[in-house]
Amino acid sequence: MAGGRRVVLGVTGGVAAYKSAYLARRLMERGAIVRVVMTEAAQQFVGTATFAAITGTEPVTCLFGDEDVSPHTTLGQWAEVIVIAPATASTISKLAVGESSNALTATVLASRAPVVVAPAMHTEMWDHPATRRNVETLRGHGYTIVEPEPGILAGGDVGIGRMAEPVTIADTVEALFSAPDMAGLNVMVTAGGTREPIDPVRYIGNRSSGKMGNAIAEVAVARGAKVLLVTAAEPPEETAIEVVTVETADEMAEAVWSRIPEMDVAVMAAAVADFKPLTTGSSKIRRAEGIPEIELVETPDILKGVHETEPRPIIVGFAAETGSLDAAVSKAKAKGVDLLVANDVAKEGSGFGSETNEVRFVFGDGSVRDFDLMSKREVASEIWDAVMNLRTEP
Numbered sequence: 304m305a306g307g308r309r310v311v312l313g314v315t316g317g318v319a320a321y322k323s324a325y326l327a328r329r330l331m332e333r334g335a336i337v338r339v340v341m342t343e344a345a346q347q348f349v350g351t352a353t354f355a356a357i358t359g360t361e362p363v364t365c366l367f368g369d370e371d372v373s374p375h376t377t378l379g380q381w382a383e384v385i386v387i388a389p390a391t392a393s394t395i396s397k398l399a400v401g402e403s404s405n406a407l408t409a410t411v412l413a414s415r416a417p418v419v420v421a422p423a424m425h426t427e428m429w430d431h432p433a434t435r436r437n438v439e440t441l442r443g444h445g446y447t448i449v450e451p452e453p454g455i456l457a458g459g460d461v462g463i464g465r466m467a468e469p470v471t472i473a474d475t476v477e478a479l480f481s482a483p484d485m486a487g488l489n490v491m492v493t494a495g496g497t498r499e500p501i502d503p504v505r506y507i508g509n510r511s512s513g514k515m516g517n518a519i520a521e522v523a524v525a526r527g528a529k530v531l532l533v534t535a536a537e538p539p540e541e542t543a544i545e546v547v548t549v550e551t552a553d554e555m556a557e558a559v560w561s562r563i564p565e566m567d568v569a570v571m572a573a574a575v576a577d578f579k580p581l582t583t584g585s586s587k588i589r590r591a592e593g594i595p596e597i598e599l600v601e602t603p604d605i606l607k608g609v610h611e612t613e614p615r616p617i618i619v620g621f622a623a624e625t626g627s628l629d630a631a632v633s634k635a636k637a638k639g640v641d642l643l644v645a646n647d648v649a650k651e652g653s654g655f656g657s658e659t660n661e662v663r664f665v666f667g668d669g670s671v672r673d674f675d676l677m678s679k680r681e682v683a684s685e686i687w688d689a690v691m692n693l694r695t696e697p
């Protein structure tokens with residue numbers, strides 16, 4: 304969604320400046336073209352070479368002496384969005400009064416682009432009436448403030464003031480570019496691999512990392528949807544997602560079925576165990592007891608329950624195959640899903656744990672669309688584009 308968009312990243316002098324390198328990377332991964340402008344203090348914390356290597360362009364660090372006779376107006380007019388991360392108390396105060404004494408603040412003043420500000424500072428500085436007033440002034444300018452979070456601050460102190468995570472800031476930037484075409488939609492996403500306990504120590508599990516489901520949830524939030532993520536894995540940092548954490552297939556079934564009547568769309572990206580041990584030992588099975596026999600029984604058919612909901616939500620299913628994806632068409636029909644996303648998890652760069660995926664879409668009518676290898680986030684965008692198309696089809 305940020306593909307080809309021109310983003311100016313302003314970096315100021317706080318410890319969180321090291322995280323700006325991650326932010327630059329995240330924005331580039333999403334297709335943005337990133338140029339960096341740094342204050343003098345920022346360079347005490349992170350070097351220009353880091354940003355030059357990540358973005359492919361030397362950061363702007365001063366108003367004078369550069370090849371460009373007017374770097375602030377060049378950059379300000381080039382920008383489609385300016386994101387300042389971290390934003391120190393000092394820079395926030397300068398922006399509040401419209402001061403333009405360095406390359407960063409001059410660029411902001413010389414631009415008509417929307418501005419995103421991610422403050423980072425000690426709790427005392429954040430709570431100070433001067434900072435509170437300055438932040439409110441920036442909101443009055445129409446700037447978007449990505450609120451700092453509680454956590455460990457410089458010097459080991461703990462409190463509010465830690466810069467928001469780069470992924471949250473990148474989502475905020477991306478949301479400025481994307482029309483909230485999913486506003487008003489309630490969507491459920493399942494993610495991760497369930498764990499079926501054998502005894503208090505061991506379980507039957509699978510290799511699903513939850514990354515695909517997390518990307519689907521994150522993209523839906525960025526497009527304006529209300530998202531419930533039922534997950535057996537680590538959820539994303541995005542705070543706008545409602546998360547229900549589960550461990551077993553039974554817990555996932557209960558969480559899904561209790562909330563499915565509210566949903567317009569259900570994307571079932573979790574890898575749910577098909578079988579579970581009939582009984583779970585209350586104490587650890589010991590080797591000395593000999594080789595145990597574990598009797599398995601079927602887990603609940605979560606998809607069936609979703610399918611029987613009235614009115615039925617649009618259902619997106621996943622099929623993790625090994626080898627050919629030819630079975631996917633019959634599987635889509637058998638499962639009665641509107642869209643089946645099939646991938647060969649044995650293939651390099653595709654499936655469990657990887658950042659990328661190569662998928663085939665099989666629609667309810669049997670039509671098929673194959674994709675090249677994409678980031679999981681791009682796959683998520685394609686899924687939501689397809690779902691939005693299905694909603695408008697007669």
Ligand SMILES: Cc1cc2nc3c(=O)[nH]c(=O)nc-3n(C[C@H](O)[C@H](O)[C@H](O)COP(=O)(O)O)c2cc1C
Binds near residue numbers: 314316318423
């Ligand atoms: C070790 C250290 C850490 C600092 N961290 C922060 C910070 O997180 N937030 C902040 O507002 N100022 C912080 N400061 C103070 C700023 O660096 C200082 O106000 C500087 O003038 C900011 O300039 P700039 O906004 O032009 O980058 C820190 C200073 C030091 C020495």
